[in-house]
Amino acid sequence: VAAVTHEAESATVSRGLVESNHAGFTGSGFVNYDNVSGSYVQWTVDAAQAGRVGLKLRFANGTASSRPMDITVNGALAADDRAFPGTGAWTSWSTTTLTADLKAGTNTIRATAVQSAGGPNVDHLTVETTPTTGGTPA
Numbered sequence: 001v002a003a004v005t006h007e008a009e010s011a012t013v014s015r016g017l018v019e020s021n022h023a024g025f026t027g028s029g030f031v032n033y034d035n036v037s038g039s040y041v042q043w044t045v046d047a048a049q050a051g052r053v054g055l056k057l058r059f060a061n062g063t064a065s066s067r068p069m070d071i072t073v074n075g076a077l078a079a080d081d082r083a084f085p086g087t088g089a090w091t092s093w094s095t096t097t098l099t100a101d102l103k104a105g106t107n108t109i110r111a112t113a114v115q116s117a118g119g120p121n122v123d124h125l126t127v128e129t130t131p132t133t134g135g136t137p138a
């Protein structure tokens with residue numbers, strides 16, 4: 001399935017820093033969320049047509065505890081307290097997949113930490129370019 005990768009280091013960051021000290025990221029770095037609830041990364045994503053698409057968030061979490069985040073699309077929850085579990089090391093990157101409804105034109109996708117530990121380190125967001133007609137996105 002065709003998809004576009006949107007780097008976290010190119011997104012809007014609230015209470016986080018772009019860093020590159022843990023290898024394995026794509027692009028030029030990743031976002032290290034501040035260890036606070038409410039820290040977020042927000043991407044602007046253009047869609048040619050309205051519809052449901054698959055999203056993937058690539059992350060690393062070198063702790064043993066999940067760093068859950070809310071994923072919102074245009075302000076509406078697409079995933080509530082999505083788990084971002086430990087990946088074994090800050091250099092071990094994983095993806096988590098969800099689906100969300102995009103509108104035609106400009107969409108805002110935000111991943112917000114919901115616990116005081118903040119979010120995981122976030123590398124990028126991948127967004128499918130063609131809506132699914134139901135079923136599980138690849």
Ligand code: GCU
Pocket residue numbers: 022032033035063090117118119120121
């Ligand atoms: C370490 C690690 C950071 C990470 C941070 C955290 O400092 O080097 O990349 O973001 O832990 O726990 O959030």
